[in-house]
Amino acid sequence: MTNTDGVFAWIDAHRETIISDFKEFLRIPSLTGEEGRGQEFMIARMRSLGLEMDIWEPDIQELFTKFPDIAQYPTSWQPELDLALKFKDVCTYEQLTGSEYADRLTYRDRPNAVGILRGTGGGRSLILNGHVDVVTVGDRSRWDHDPFGAEQVGDTIYGRGASDMKGGLTAMLKALEAVIRSGVPLKGDVIFQSVVNEEHAGNGSLSCAARGYTADAAICAEPSGARRYSTSSGGGVYWEIVIPGKEVHTGSRWKDGRQNGVSAIEKSAPIITALLAQEAKANADQVKLSLGIGVVRGGTYATATARDCVLSGVVYFSPELGTGPAGIRRVKTMFREAIDEACAGDPWLSRNRAEVLYLHYDDAYRYPESSGFLKVLQQSGKEALHVDLAEAAFSACDARQLGNQAGVPTIIYGPGELSMAHSVNECVTEGEILEATKVIAATICNWCG
Numbered sequence: 001m002t003n004t005d006g007v008f009a010w011i012d013a014h015r016e017t018i019i020s021d022f023k024e025f026l027r028i029p030s031l032t033g034e035e036g037r038g039q040e041f042m043i044a045r046m047r048s049l050g051l052e053m054d055i056w057e058p059d060i061q062e063l064f065t066k067f068p069d070i071a072q073y074p075t076s077w078q079p080e081l082d083l084a085l086k087f088k089d090v091c092t093y094e095q096l097t098g099s100e101y102a103d104r105l106t107y108r109d110r111p112n113a114v115g116i117l118r119g120t121g122g123g124r125s126l127i128l129n130g131h132v133d134v135v136t137v138g139d140r141s142r143w144d145h146d147p148f149g150a151e152q153v154g155d156t157i158y159g160r161g162a163s164d165m166k167g168g169l170t171a172m173l174k175a176l177e178a179v180i181r182s183g184v185p186l187k188g189d190v191i192f193q194s195v196v197n198e199e200h201a202g203n204g205s206l207s208c209a210a211r212g213y214t215a216d217a218a219i220c221a222e223p224s225g226a227r228r229y230s231t232s233s234g235g236g237v238y239w240e241i242v243i244p245g246k247e248v249h250t251g252s253r254w255k256d257g258r259q260n261g262v263s264a265i266e267k268s269a270p271i272i273t274a275l276l277a278q279e280a281k282a283n284a285d286q287v288k289l290s291l292g293i294g295v296v297r298g299g300t301y302a303t304a305t306a307r308d309c310v311l312s313g314v315v316y317f318s319p320e321l322g323t324g325p326a327g328i329r330r331v332k333t334m335f336r337e338a339i340d341e342a343c344a345g346d347p348w349l350s351r352n353r354a355e356v357l358y359l360h361y362d363d364a365y366r367y368p369e370s371s372g373f374l375k376v377l378q379q380s381g382k383e384a385l386h387v388d389l390a391e392a393a394f395s396a397c398d399a400r401q402l403g404n405q406a407g408v409p410t411i412i413y414g415p416g417e418l419s420m421a422h423s424v425n426e427c428v429t430e431g432e433i434l435e436a437t438k439v440i441a442a443t444i445c446n447w448c449g
């Protein structure tokens with residue numbers, strides 16, 4: 001038997017424990033901001049494998065000092081704490097510490113946990129990365145299953161975090177366990193990272209990079225699907241546009257033959273038109289931008305022109321527009337240019353400019369072709385599942401922190417469906433978890449062995 005045959009046999013023989021451990025993990029509501037219990041679970045499991053442990057609470061000041069273009073404010077699932085602070089260009093540590101949120105947006109009782117399996121030396125090292133935080137349940141009445149009940153129907157297991165990404169953390173941990181228990185000797189180190197606050201921040205993985213964690217390759221086990229992988233992730237810029245108006249009773253909108261009242265809502269029209277035109281232009285030959293105008297708020301009375309109108313949303317962008325901080329800067333510049341153009345072309349807005357604020361941003365990432373890691377993952381997929389893994393697109397995730405900030409060639413590979421992430425009735429199948437466990441286990445053997 002080759003190394004991987006023994007490892008696959010171990011996984012098949014331990015199918016039930018793998019799934020029951022997964023369900024136990026899924027029942028812990030490790031919402032963003034309250035990751036403590038979820039991490040206790042992961043730490044206990046890592047310790048039981050004899051891994052060398054490193055547990056710490058991310059240092060926010062260190063993140064802003066080392067990665068001023070990338071660090072974000074901590075976030076929490078609670079609506080008033082999720083993307084609580086807005087800023088004009090980049091977020092700064094000083095804005096956070098000087099704000100009313102300084103005491104609540106912290107990493108107290110939200111530790112990162114890293115477990116290291118030391119190789120015998122001379123081999124290639126591998127990071128296995130996953131986030132323990134899950135997003136809020138949202139409208140509970142829309143769920144057909146207890147979001148923290150880990151209920152199973154047929155092959156499908158339901159729960160918040162099933163796909164995003166407790167299935168991925170489980171697959172990586174069980175893959176590592178399979179390799180250890182099967183006695184496969186490894187030359188390179190395996191570094192298992194269970195991080196906090198991936199959602200709307202990415203600070204857990206950023207803190208791993210700041211602490212010096214690096215390797216020859218990494219898997220970020222977001223839900224690509226057990227038979228698919230992603231070599232890139234898009235970026236995102238979360239924005240808010242504040243449009244001014246002049247509030248008057250509709251009866252006095254026109255005074256002495258001139259317009260007196262200006263509804264901020266009608267002034268959103270030239271701005272939206274400019275943003276849509278820019279999106280269309282950027283996507284003329286290939287889709288690079290995706291503009292989401294998600295929320296509009298404005299006005300007080302039906303009988304008065306609206307004094308203000310606030311549009312908010314996100315613009316997602318592909319790595320073609322730039323990876324790392326450069327891509328974020330380019331997209332923010334494009335966004336501002338469109339709004340400036342709209343304001344310049346409108347008599348009211350040219351004197352009363354719309355203001356752009358940002359709430360959050362993620363950089364885009366692309367795996368470097370020069371690394372040999374993808375070939376090893378593909379070969380491992382074939383050994384484990386007897387199929388060719390397919391390439392798929394993925395949106396912003398911690399692959400950016402591993403790839404751009406820590407400089408580690410990273411592939412996104414994990415069980416579950418991206419469409420399930422953050423959705424009602426989030427689920428994953430047993431089959432997906434077990435298949436991904438095998439592929440990751442084979443990858444560990446083939447890369448680090």
Ligand SMILES: [Zn+2]
Pocket residue numbers: 131164165198222397421
């Ligand atoms: Zn995720």
